[in-house]
Amino acid sequence: MGLLRTATAPVRAAGGDAFRAMTDETGRGPRGINDEAPAGADPYTAYDDFTLPSYVGLPSFQKLPWVTDAAALAERRPDVAIVGAPFDDAVSHRPGARFGPRAIRQASYHAGAINSLPLGIEPYDWLDVVDAGDAPVTPMDIERGHAVIRRKVLDVARSGAVPIVLGGDHSITFPSASAVAEAVAPRRLGIVHFDAHADAANSTWGNLRSHGTPMRRLIESGAVSGRNFVQVGLRGYWPGAETLDWMAEQGMRWHLMSEIEERGAEAVIADAIAQALDGPEVIYLSVDIDVIDPGMAPGTGTPEPGGMLPRELLRAVRQVVGAVELAAMDVVEVAPPFDHAEVTAAAAHRCILEAISALAARRRETGASPIGHREAVSDTSAGG
């Protein structure tokens, strides 16, 4: 392969378009930023929404089709569906994560087909991925917000899709993982949870639904057993001994950041996977972006110095999703008002691409056939 052009996209020899590549030799229309529309195509319609630049058109995740209606999801049965949970009424400190889903969706310069270099796969060749839109959250009502997030995630999970939920503060993991536990029953759910914080307090200033308490609610409610709730990346100065004692009583397992420093992330995460799957069949992966060092992910509500590198977290997501049956995932606590140069939103976005790519690689490993390159994706029948 040449350094400046691909073998399937030769440069025209002459004419006004001498430095533009032609449609590839298979005759396919454009499916990415390096494919030109067919000769003679009307420039107005030459590129569909999927292949237009990421900053043009509908801001769905990766320009994937919006399929927001529960009945349309049930009919289509996508493999993966992005869900927004734009909710931050339950934060204890800096707010802003309600803007997380928008920021994560737009933190991409890619349009059209994408190719995972570490996994060697074009994920949209193997998986039907859609954007199911946002839960219809309104502010100033935690119970209502959690209720609509739970219903939205349940609609997606019941369609057979793997929900990938964009937070939102971490309180949304309580309704989200509860919905997933309900959808996968009677199979049992384990949780692998990346975070600087345990989020297993009983209450925050008396509120049981804060972003410091969702893990306790999930265990108390029976959605997941404590011994299959495994945390990675904890550090800093919280929680106190009383909460840690409660966690130990539940059989929760946690891996401090200092253990990653000593043993390396890969070995620690291998243990976390085994512990989460010690009984359950499927995994919910919850990624609080504050597990990354705030120097590299400043846009978050409760930054805690001394965290993981983005490259460690991206590798960890590939490791987890490559090793388990993933029931759902969330990426939470991206607070764009505190972000700089979109670095936090970009890290969150890439966590999701890593998960989608690892899911695609697992599909390929089963011997399944590719679903083919995504063509026109404007799904006007799917509604809002």
Ligand SMILES: [Mn+2]
């Ligand atoms: Mn958290």
